[in-house]
Amino acid sequence: MTAASTSSTALRIRKAAVLGAGVMGAQIAAHLTNAGVETVLFDLPAKEGPKSGIAIKAIEHLKKLSPAPLADKNLAGAIIPANYDEHLDHLKDVDLVIEAIAERMDWKLDLYRKIAPHVSATAVLASNTSGLSINGLAEALPEEMRHRFTGVHFFNPPRYMHLVEVIPTRLTDPAVVDGLEAFLTTTVGKGVVIAKDTPNFIGNRIGVFSILSTMYHTEQFKLGFDTVDALTGPALGRPKSATYRTADVVGLDTMAHVIKTMADTLPEDPWHQYFKAPVWLTALIEKGALGQKTGGGFYKKIGKEIQVLDLASEGFRTSEQKPSDEVAAILAIKDPAEKFGKLRASSDPQAQFLWAIFRDLFHYTAYHLADIADTARDVDFAIRWGYGWKLGPFETWQAAGWQQVAGWIAEDIAAGKAMSNAPLPAWVTDGRAGVHGKDGSWSASAGQYKPRSNHPVYARQLFPDPILGEKFDQGTTVWENEGVRLWTLGDDGVGILSFKTKMNTVNDFVLDGVQQAIRIAEEKLKAVVIWQTGEPFSAGADLKGALGLLQAGKFDDFEKMVANFQATSMAIKFALVPVVSAVRGMAFGGGCEFQMHSARTVAALESYIGLVEAGVGLLPAGGGLHELAVRAAKANPADPFEELKKVFETVAMAKVSSSALEAKAMGLLRDSDVVVFNAYELLYVAKKVALGLSEQGYRPPMPGRAVPVAGDVGTATFKASLANLQEGYFASPHDIDIASRIADCLCGGAIERGSPVDEAWLLALERKHFVALAKTEKTQARIAHTMSTGKPLRN
CATH class of the missing domain: 1.10.1040.50 (N-(1-d-carboxylethyl)-l-norvaline Dehydrogenase; domain 2)
Incomplete structure (x- = not known):
């Protein structure tokens, strides 16, 4: 699901058309599709092959571009290719038309004359020109359409650049501008600036x-x-x-x-x-x-x-x-x-x-x-x-x-x-x-x-992008330690839990702090949102502290730290109040595991989520593998291996999602998790989701006492697939050892296929393999190398 728009001048856009399948047009169509808007991409009829060949080729090309315009490559299939000879009737049920053809005034005016008879009486028309006169373009439209016409200038690449300039003409209806501003801000996730109609705008x-x-x-x-x-x-x-x-x-x-x-x-x-x-x-x-x-x-x-x-x-x-x-x-x-x-x-x-x-x-x-x-x-x-x-x-x-x-x-x-x-x-x-x-x-x-705009859409931005010198209400502290701060904003009873470490990494203070904050929230609050005041959500475990324990040979202390990590994930999962993770930017390793154990995750589209421990010679041991095993058993109790197949490679190869939508496809976010397109609306939506769960009489899940697992047969099947990687020199023996241990954790260990185990068993397996890997010279070398260079070591 995605977060919906709220505005007094709501512009309901079910379907859009983009005219022009060039670089900008195709990428605008891609981003509208990311946002769940059914989109038709038009171009000229092709001289050879299918008449919509130009648009078809542009859509195919979107899958190859880097940075990726599509938040999930599979979305390419949702864009409808069209041409002006055969498909102008599509425009009858379109709510928004964005023209994005070449910067030639004469070509644009010809196109407007061609489409005008086919566009619905309520559709908004916009030109994605980067500098031509919007008032001049409006003159080509029939008089009754001019009040619904405006400039809307996306910056390249449209998915990633926050700016969209909206340029009204002298005749544009203010309600159209307001509606478009709300749609572009919340649904498409942009920062809107209203510009005057001067060359090249602002x-x-x-x-x-x-x-x-x-x-x-x-x-x-x-x-x-x-x-x-x-x-x-x-x-x-x-x-x-x-x-x-x-x-x-x-x-x-x-x-x-x-x-x-x-x-x-x-x-x-x-x-x-x-x-x-x-x-x-x-x-x-x-x-x-x-x-x-x-x-x-x-x-x-x-x-x-x-x-x-x-x-x-x-x-x-x-x-x-x-x-x-x-x-x-x-x-x-x-x-x-x-x-x-x-x-x-x-x-x-x-x-x-x-x-x-x-x-x-x-x-x-x-x-x-x-x-x-x-x-x-x-x-x-x-x-x-x-x-x-x-x-x-x-x-x-x-x-x-x-x-x-x-x-x-x-x-x-x-x-x-x-x-x-x-x-x-x-x-x-x-x-x-x-x-x-x-x-x-x-x-x-x-x-x-x-002052700032009083458009109702901005009430959704509790901490908007500040201009120099701007200060926003920092809320009221409920409790804090060296690692975290639990605070409230307003009187809705939702606690906000923020980390105080560099890159929001997880150390002992954070682990103890999260557990204590949840205990306090259970007594005093309705819900908790884990939200960081800046990016990233969390870069994962504090490797420096972990390496120090290993190099000093303090393996008992190291194992206690891992057990405490798991205890924190369990505190999040089994809290008596809903804990919602509000993710943007990186959510690596332990950060990913915390959001996996939350009652719900609300993720900004630009969230890069991954269980990346294999890259430093370890495996996820903050409960991540245990949670994947539990989810697989719930989704397919008869054969959890079928579900595990979808996530094994993701974890073993330390893959990171390129968006929140891709994280869903990779199994790192759930279908029920919410995707927000404007990162400045993340806290607002997360608080509403947390409050909604509380109002529904939220209860945490019951601890799994009989989780069916894929067992030794599942582990053996995964290991067989790894043998091919090693033979082709795509993986080192240490990579294979790590991946084999990941397989063992996911499949529940050396027990018979289908055997029921409890969650504590799965957590113990994670700890056992994690500590065993951490004791190896190769893993310690990987951790040290990553800390000093920021890059993984293949040894």
Whole structure:
């Protein structure tokens, strides 16, 4: 099941159509399908083969893409391929039509005229254009349809990028905008920014300017492309692909097209002279070097080596540039005001480059705020959600000291150092401390601060993505120790249990804390939700502590720790109040086991769940294998082996789901577990699920005292399949030993097939095999290697 939308202006969308099966159209169709929306994917009729061949091929291609657009590959079969010659009647029962064809105004207008007679009288129409005029597009529609038309701009890749810009026309019905905002936020899981109908809207207007400014200053300061990427990636709180790697991924031809759109549509912009592709970008495109899709652009791979284009030699060289020592030291400074001061004062060309790209970005963004966005918050969210920056441009500026930086920008404009001599708007230098504050975010067009949207959909976000300086109610602590905090938010009687460890790993304090918190909840609360204030849900057991015990030969203490882990899982499973796990991000090892033992799991779509212990030479011993055996017996008491076949490989190969939907297919989530598409709604939904279980008179499951198991026959069958792996050198002898022990735990040990055992028997088996593996040199080497490198060791 998935969580449903709640809004006073609910837009009920049962079925959608996407027009255009190109890269964006096909992936938007994939994500709508992920969200449980029946989707028809249209394209032109094919000249050969089946008429819907173009759409059929695009759907097939979705299965091969990485990162995967489909949350479960099997969902490809749910997308309906169609063509404009035969299938326009599909549009009669469609509630939402998203047009996503090429960025040609004439083509789009022709298509609207073709579909208009077939679209239902209540359907919402939207164009996924990245910059064309939405008001201009609306003119092609019959008058009675214009109030239901809007721009809706997804960012690539649509499943993973949080941003969707909604761009109403002058005539769009506000109820349509509200309904679409609720649908996109809850059902599709997006962060919606309402943008004005200006070229490239908000995200690309500011984001592409930032890229153009970076390219311009790359030339001015004569820096290598790899040096610029070393400076403009994670060091600035931006994605690893930085500037030029991002251009290669997007496609240099696409980049040039977006730049040309800015040049064509913004002739009055004071920065217009810079809206052109640099000579070297044009030269690469003319050579057919378009980036990743053609095997090379700014970068190319030669064997295992990454090489970068060197303008001086017009050839490629090994990519290895790093920030200079001085700039690396400046970037390591925590205080933003000190950092910016040192960047501006430094004579190092890399520091001057960084100051210049920030100065011109801040200048451009402030100058255009009134034209392109309602508030500064919309700009910052658009850049964070659409480009993956940790802080938006206004947040970065404000954190660095608004007036101080504004003064430096004004000095540089006066000295002719800035890219444009356009003056800073008067509001910038009126003595303010910034654009985000207790009254909301600054609206330059309205001349006032505006609070967050009061759209009812946002009541579902108990902890929304905070803008700089925003503080939310942290609730009331009921009890805490060094490992966990049990707290409440509001007076609904639902306790929230959060871990306090790095990566929310599980150590003794967490184990004891979870058990104590559940005892308190049984006395004082109606239900408990295990929810972390940030990602991940849990990276699993604290390996450092475990390895310390092993290396010191304290095997009794180690076994006690394992027994305590199991006791914690049992405390979760048999709690007298429902314990619900709210999972997002990684839920590895013990984290996965905790959610398996919960009364219910509510998982964000982007949840990566796995019993990964085999990767470090161990097996799941927090009750995970025992729980899989119990579930198999319940699902098929006559032959639990049939159920175990589905999960054995998942555990033995330490597989991790690529989504919550895939985790269901892998047997790591139950069919009854809930999938939430917007991670900011996770806590709200989990609390409602926990409360619902409590209101139903929740009782924990009865301990299994007669669990039928697959026995020695099941173990032998699994071992036979492992022999082929070893013969083909796909697995080492130690891998086979681990997998054989996993099989033994799942099948209930060396007893007759179908024998009934109790849960304590299954838990004891887990402990026995876990401790035996932990004593081996090879497993200890694997744990140590993973801790020092973050990568698994195959020994």
